[in-house]
Amino acid sequence: MAALSFLSLSAAVFAQPAAAKARHAAAAHNHSHKITLAAAHGSATHYYAGAHAHRIVMRRGRRGHGGGHVIQCVAYAKSASDVVLHGNARDWWHNAAGVYERGSAPEEGSVLNFRGVRRMPLGHVAVVRNVINSRTIIIDQSHWAQNGISHNTPVIDVSPNNDWSAVRVALNNKSGTYGSIYPTYGFIYGRRPGSAPAPKNDVMLAWAKKLNKNGAETQLASAPANAEPVDGLAGSKATFSEGRD
Secondary structure, three states, rough: HHHHHHHHHHHHHHHHHHHHHHHHHHHHHHHHEEEEEEEEEEEEEEEEEOEEEEEEEEEEEOOOHOOOOOOOOHHHHHHOOOOOOOOOHHHHHHOOOOOOOOOOOOOOOOOOEEOOOOOOOOOOOEEEEEEEOOOEEEEEEEOOOOEEEEEEEEEEEEEOOOOOOOEEEEEOOOOOOEEEEEEEEEEEEOOOOOOOOOHHHHHHHHHHHHHHHHHHHOOOOOOOOOOOOOOOOOOOOOOOOOOOO
């Protein structure tokens, strides 16, 4: 009887590690690790085999309507103007120092440089197509609250000193309303520092050549559905009365 009890106890002791290993293997097989990676385009989820099933989520850049790649604002500005700079839009103003003329007055063909803010941390750039008056311009831009390129979008200067340090961009509802206030650095001109502006006809001719050359790369899209408020400027009083947020 004593021998039988000893054998039963030994079997139970040796069986426990085996059962524990089996449970651990099952848990490891069903355990899933999520790994998030940054990539350049699109989105995808991948799995790979092994003792652990790992889920890899790849976050990629947004795509335009119809599955086409979105043309980023910096790429569009470089293709549609004579200003070619590297870096994010928020860096263009400083990168243009000593390379291009800069200022606070709009010119046709110049690039309006938006500052980076909380809701738009990388900044924004847009190409000036027409100067209506000292407070109103028409711009072409890409990747502004929509997928694609928007043409002939009005922008108004709401800065107290008329230096274009704060602007509002027209909404796409065709009601004459404008979005929230955004701060800007000013305008980057496609010429060397200290040089005089090119005649208007030369600017328009250069623009037409750019459009013909790059027309296949662009797609028409609506102006932004709405604009996000700027940190610290949402309550600022605009000097224009056209429209509201």
